[in-house]
Amino acid sequence: MMGGQPGSGSRTPVELARMPAAGALHRRALLGSLPGLGGGRRGPDLPAVELRVGGVTVDRAQLADYDRVCGFRLSDRLPATFPHVMGFPLALRLMTAPDFPIPLLGLVHVGNRITVHRPINADEALDFSAYAENLRPHDRGRQVDVVLVGSVDGEEVWRGVSTYLGREGKPGGRDRGERRAAPTATARWRVEPRVGTEYARVSGDHNPIHTSRLGARLFGFRRPIAHGMWSKARCLAALEARLPDAYTVEVAFKLPVPLPSTVSFALLPGGGFTLHDSQGRPHLAGHLR
Incomplete structure (x- = not known):
């Protein structure tokens, strides 16, 4: 193991008065990536802090828009992925701190587990x-x-763990895994370019690789790609009628979903599911338990 592995008791709690503004944090990350503006002040270890914000309420208009963009039914019950959106600015605040060891713009989201x-x-x-x-x-x-x-009232009701890869000048990107024959598709979806901009609007994740052709090219993509968490949410929307009251759903993000494209969703035995392209190459591999 590398440094920066404090136990929960050794983290300093930092109470914030309100949820941070995601837009300002993205601008901080962009400026911090420029030479001479903060990119060289990063520490070798993880910050030993735990950021906290209390009393975050649901914006019902945002929830309705989120349901529409991701394919969920309109409901007062939050989709499993919606608290990730609600709390994302807090995680973003953590990852854009000057002492976070990997610059935000160098991070690739490779996996997510929600309970x-x-x-x-x-x-x-x-x-x-x-x-x-x-x-x-x-x-x-x-x-x-x-x-x-x-x-809620001191009881943990939801937990999300996002795994990020800092490539740090080394070749390669997402772990594509072993090439296998594509499973039989349960559904096929056309993913239009507006998915990138609409999900950015409802989630607050305005990374330009999802919303701009120029921004995507700056990071090595020929055209914008869908957010990984949109892909996960869209799969959960397809499983909505099967979901129990309590569960864990974990995904590994493989090949990006270019915008536009057509993707295939497939259910697997034992709670597995995949999202793949027309040639059978995986975009996402997931498991529900």
Whole structure:
């Protein structure tokens, strides 16, 4: 293991008065990536802090827009992926801190695990906390887990763990895994370019690789790509009628979904599911338990 692995008791709690503004944090990340403007002040370890914000309420208009963009039915029950959107600015604040060991613009989202302990309704206020753990070596750089926890009245009701890869000048990107024959598709979806801009609007994740052809090219993509968390949400929307009250759903993000494209969704035995392209190459591999 690498440094920066504090236990929960050694993290300093930092209470914030309100949820940070995601737009300002993205601008900070962009400026910090420029030479002479903060890119060289990063520490070798993870920050030993736990950021907290209490009493975060659901914006029902945002929830309705999110449901529409991701394919969920309109409901007062939050989709499993929606608390990730609610608390994302807190995680973003953590990852854009000057002492975070990997620059935000060098991070690739390679995996996400969400645990829903019980249904969450839109009239409930959530207390969020965010911290980073498990900084570890990878053959293309380093990986880190960013943990986001949602609680109601002191009880944890939701937990998300996002795994990011910092490529740090080494070749390669997402772990594509072993090439296999594509499973039989349960559904096929046309993913239009507007998915990038609409999901950015409802989620606050305005990374230009999802919204701009020029921005995508600056990061090595020929055209914009869909957000990984949109892909996960769209798969969960297809499974909505099968979801129990409490579950864990984990995905590994493989090949990006270029915009526009057509993708195939497939159910697998034992709770597995995949999203793949017309040639059978995987975009996402998931498991529900």
